[in-house]
Amino acid sequence: MTHQIEVSVKCPKCGESLMNPGVPVDEMPSIELEATIENKKGRVYLSQIYGSYNKIFEGVDDVPDTVVQCACPRCHNLLPTQRTCVCRAPVASVNLELGGTVNFCTRNGCKGHSLEFENPDDAFKLFLDKDESRYL
Secondary structure, rough: OOOOOOOOOEEOOOOOEEEEEEEEEEEEEEEEEEEEEOOEEEEEEOOOOOOOOOEEEEEEOOOOOOEEEOOOOOOOOOOOEEEEEEOOOOEEEEEOOOEEEEEEEEEOOOEEEEEOOOHHHHHHHHHHHOOOHHHH
């Protein structure tokens, strides 16, 4: 059985939810971000399923290998980038509503991403909440 982990995230600056049920990706609410690609501003909607790379672009072009500048659609602050991916693009971070962070490479098409937890109990809770086998 394949386990599907759904993440709900919020802005690390203003704390507002980044989830958008109005623009589904993978038939679920998306993660909405402001996106700047090649000096053009728009939106990108990411899948909330950890490990899915499906996304929708609105107002900007889907340009492979381009580094996307990401910001919160509520407070408009750029997402923090504290490290660099192996592809040499910045890695942006958003906060999990549960606790911890989701880190993702800002290069369009790169699959570099990770989940980080300060409290191991938060990681256990995230995986336990999504484990359907406990009901069998």
